[in-house]
Amino acid sequence: MVTGDNSQVVPTENVCVAEEPRILCVIRDMIDPNAAGSRQTINLPASSSIGDVIDEISKSTRYIASSINIKYNKHVAAEMEEISLYTCANQKLSDICMLGTRRHEFTVVEKEDTLPQKLSEIPPAPDPPSYDSVASTSSSYISGSTATNDTVSTYPDSGYTYASIMLKSETGYVGLVNQAMTCYLNSLIQTLYMTPEFRNALYRWEFDGSEDEAFKSIPYQLQKLFLQLQTSKKRAVETTELTRSFGWDSSEVWQQHDVQELCRVMFDALESKWRNTDQANLINHLYQGKMKDYVKCLECKNESARVDAYLDIPLVIRPFGSQTTYVSVEEAIDAFVHPEILNDTNQYFCEKCNKNVMPIRDLNLRRSPTS
Ligand SMILES: [Zn+2]
CATH class of the missing domain: 3.10.20.90 (Phosphatidylinositol 3-kinase Catalytic Subunit; Chain A, domain 1)
Known part of the structure; x- marks a missing residue:
């Protein structure tokens, strides 16, 4: 790797x-x-x-x-x-x-x-x-x-x-203090922390800037936080220095940010630091997958497809209008890739049939991360 x-x-x-x-x-x-x-x-x-x-x-x-x-x-x-x-x-x-x-x-x-x-x-x-x-x-x-x-x-x-x-939990793991509405940030950090390849890569990187730059460096603050998660004797540690490196003031921790967007911001910051190093491709290697998004004419079976790269997929927890939630990640992924017949408003012009048709839209996960 x-x-x-x-x-x-x-x-x-x-x-x-x-x-x-x-x-x-x-x-x-x-x-x-x-x-x-x-x-x-x-x-x-x-x-x-x-x-x-x-x-x-x-x-x-x-x-x-x-x-x-x-x-x-x-x-x-x-x-x-x-x-x-x-x-x-x-x-x-x-x-x-x-x-x-x-x-x-x-x-x-x-x-x-x-x-x-x-x-x-x-x-x-x-x-x-x-x-x-x-x-x-x-x-x-x-x-x-x-x-x-x-x-x-x-x-x-x-x-x-x-x-x-x-004092530290008997599981040996250290928690993260919720600053206000930062539980989504904490989940993301713990997920990244529990990925050994990611943690090792972050530890291998060495910060070489000034003290002032350290304050604003997301990778540096993330590295410091990981070290605390690994060595602290406290039950939970603070994330304030990391969120400060995002440029957030205290009012922003009261806002619910989008976890997907936050993940991109963090990955971008890391990729720019890892450029031209042997870790340049690490994020893509660990997290990027490819999916084929295609629309198929139900009459002539002609399909028009495009392959997209993804670093995350948005999964539904409770389907719209349903009283029950999905019980597992597998079930939510199944639902995510389940073909849907598009309705009237999404009609699509089939060149083969030479008319507007009601197509079926499907996603196909072509490559999952690290495979
Ligand atoms: Zn057709």
């Missing part, structure tokens, strides 16, 4: 975060060892940061993370070494645990100078969470002693904690 640089930042095979190696962690609460639930197990991805592990253990044991110490009991041969998680918060779980060992034991113990505190059961109603104010840097999140962990509390009647709302 793309020649030259073969480095694949994102595997092009189907990759699911859930399929990565996981580590079975046994948590023992040594502060209250006889309490119900003093021994629990959690199954975490091997790539979890120790900061994530601290947060998970805090949630499952209901202790405020900064008020306890958590130790990993590392068995090497007949020796056991205790490692405090707070001393290696910047590492990954797989750095301290040996993969292949069936289970790993963590103990929750008292801190020398602090009394262990439980997360409050009936907290005051919290302020609405702000996506900017919490966990904005990895260090404040990892340290376990900042507002992020101290203010973990339960929303009344919901069972949700701040942590479960603010």
Whole structure:
């Protein structure tokens, strides 16, 4: 597909975060060892940061993370070494645990100078969470002693904690904040992000302009957003810098734009940056298909056809006048290519019959993208 640089930042095979190696962690609460639930197990991805592990253990044991110490009991041969998680918060779980060992034991113990505190059961109603104010840097999140962990509390009647709302979803994927009416933009970005060939291509491109140009560069802002989607510890990230690069002010995010038009604007910006590079043809390669649009005379079967290239096809969700929606993309595509008999107002002059006729119009998808 793309020649030259073969480095694949994102595997092009189907990759699911859930399929990565996981580590079975046994948590023992040594502060209250006889309490119900003093021994629990959690199954975490091997790539979890120790900061994530601290947060998970805090949630499952209901202790405020900064008020306890958590130790990993590392068995090497007949020796056991205790490692405090707070001393290696910047590492990954797989750095301290040996993969292949069936289970790993963590103990929750008292801190020398602090009394262990439980997360409050009936907290005051919290302020609405702000996506900017919490966990904005990895260090404040990892340290376990900042507002992020101290203010973990339960929303009344919901069972949700701040942590479960603010921190990355257990699926490993990061969401996009809806600025106002930008859900169509978010769907488009997530779709492009989940196309490994597209994501790799965007990562391979290097921005070489000034700071001022970076502000207005759609490809640069999209690249930055993809990186956030891949590495952020937040549950969702903002799209404001990207929409600013479109030249939109805040009133425009309140307008419903056309997703098809937006997709073209983005593809045009990328194509102009990728011109004369080995990625010049990437958008067409990934997304362009061809369709034959033809009109056929029902009397003599003579047809007049034209082949058009497309980058997207508009599919109907609920046919005009119908109460029910199509149930699948396949069904909507079937409807899209279903021949229609044109009515009186669309009469067409058949040269063979030498008269106006009522034709049948049909679309035929000649080539689907990447085939
Ligand atoms: Zn005819």
